[in-house]
Amino acid sequence: MTTARASAPQDPPEPARAGTKGVPRAHREQQILDAALEEFGRRGHAAASMAEIATRVGVTKPLLYTYFGSKDGLYAACVDHVGPHLLTAIEAAMAARGGVSESGEAASGAGTENLPYAVLTALFRALEGQRHAWFVLYDRTLRPGSAPWHAARRHREAVDALAATGTAALLRVQGNDDALDADALKHIWTGTVGALIGWWISHPELSAEDMSARCARLLAAVRVGA
Numbered sequence: 755m756t757t758a759r760a761s762a763p764q765d766p767p768e769p770a771r772a773g774t775k776g777v778p779r780a781h782r783e784q785q786i787l788d789a790a791l792e793e794f795g796r797r798g799h800a801a802a803s804m805a806e807i808a809t810r811v812g813v814t815k816p817l818l819y820t821y822f823g824s825k826d827g828l829y830a831a832c833v834d835h836v837g838p839h840l841l842t843a844i845e846a847a848m849a850a851r852g853g854v855s856e857s858g859e860a861a862s863g864a865g866t867e868n869l870p871y872a873v874l875t876a877l878f879r880a881l882e883g884q885r886h887a888w889f890v891l892y893d894r895t896l897r898p899g900s901a902p903w904h905a906a907r908r909h910r911e912a913v914d915a916l917a918a919t920g921t922a923a924l925l926r927v928q929g930n931d932d933a934l935d936a937d938a939l940k941h942i943w944t945g946t947v948g949a950l951i952g953w954w955i956s957h958p959e960l961s962a963e964d965m966s967a968r969c970a971r972l973l974a975a976v977r978v979g980a
Contacts, residue, residue, distance in 0.1 A: 782811075782813070782821075783821060785811050786807065786811050786813070786818060786821065786822075786828070787831060787832060787835055788884065789807045789810040789811045790802075790807050790828050790829070790831075790832050791832050791835075791836060791884050791886060791887045791890055792810075792884070792886050793806055793807050793810070794829060794832055794886075794889075794890045794893065795884075795885075795886025795887055795888070795889040795890045796886055796889075798889075798893050798894065798895030798896075799825075799829050799893050799895050799896055799902050800895035800896075800897075801895065802825070802829075804818055804819075804825055804828070807828070826900075826901050826902050826905075829890075829902045829905065830901070830902065830905040832887075832890050833890060833891055833902075833905050833906050833908075833909050834905070834909075836884070836887040836888075836890060836891060836909075837891060837908075837909025837910075837912065837913070838909070839880055840877065840880055840881075840887075840888075840891070840909075840913060841909070841912050841913060841916070843876040843877060843879065843880035844873055844876060844877065844913065844916050845916065846876065847869075847872040847873045847875070847876035848869065848872070848873065848916060848919070848920055850872065866923050866924060866926075866927050867924070867927055869920055869923065869924060870920075870924070870943070870969075870973055871966075871969060871970055871973055873920065874947070874950065874965075874966065874969045875962075875966040875969070877947065877951070878954070878962035878963075878965045878966055879962045879966075881951065881962070882961070882962040885951060885954055885955045886955065888947075888948065888951045889948075889951075889952075890906070891906055891909055891910055891913070892906075892910060892948060893906060914940070914944065917940045917943050917944055918936065918937070918940045920943070921936050921939040921940045921943055922936045924939070925939065950965070950969070
């Protein structure tokens with residue numbers, strides 16, 4: 755009688771990489787967007803590499819073009835993803851602090867003086883896990899008049915409009931209705947937000963809650979020194 759030879763042990767199957775068959779399209783697109791947000795945010799649209807984005811996700815570069823058409827198309831998808839996300843976070847923070855009236859105008863509710871802290875906290879929480887996304891929206895490498903420039907501008911103007919409303923509300927609490935003061939403060943505020951997020955990126959060990967607590971201390975110091 756012959757003895758049946760034992761089958762050789764089989765290696766466990768390798769986990770399916772993103773971009774292989776069986777991955778839901780929506781899930782795959784989100785993976786691509788996450789990688790693209792970091793690449794565009796780190797390097798800017800001009801220097802961003804589609805090959806690098808594909809490598810990070812584990813898909814082929816042609817797949818990116820199949821899904822998004824072009825580098826510009828992928829960039830537009832990124833700003834269309836992050837723009838509304840940030841806008842919703844800011845709107846909720848402002849409404850909770852009385853910085854915006856029901857008509858969308860600048861208000862001066864009891865919590866308006868704490869508006870900067872509330873908005874910063876909302877932004878840090880919204881950007882947790884995708885800190886570079888802010889610099890996709892505020893990308894200085896975009897060529898003025900180009901399709902990516904227009905895509906970013908549309909969302910950036912919506913965010914900037916909220917900044918203008920909030921700064922006007924802060925000044926109104928102080929009895930200041932000067933339009934130029936409000937405009938100057940809006941530019942100071944936007945620059946400060948970008949600087950803080952840039953600093954946060956260079957300190958990856960800090961969480962959104964860490965940044966919120968730090969900003970509470972900084973804002974308190976500014977008030978004392980004013």
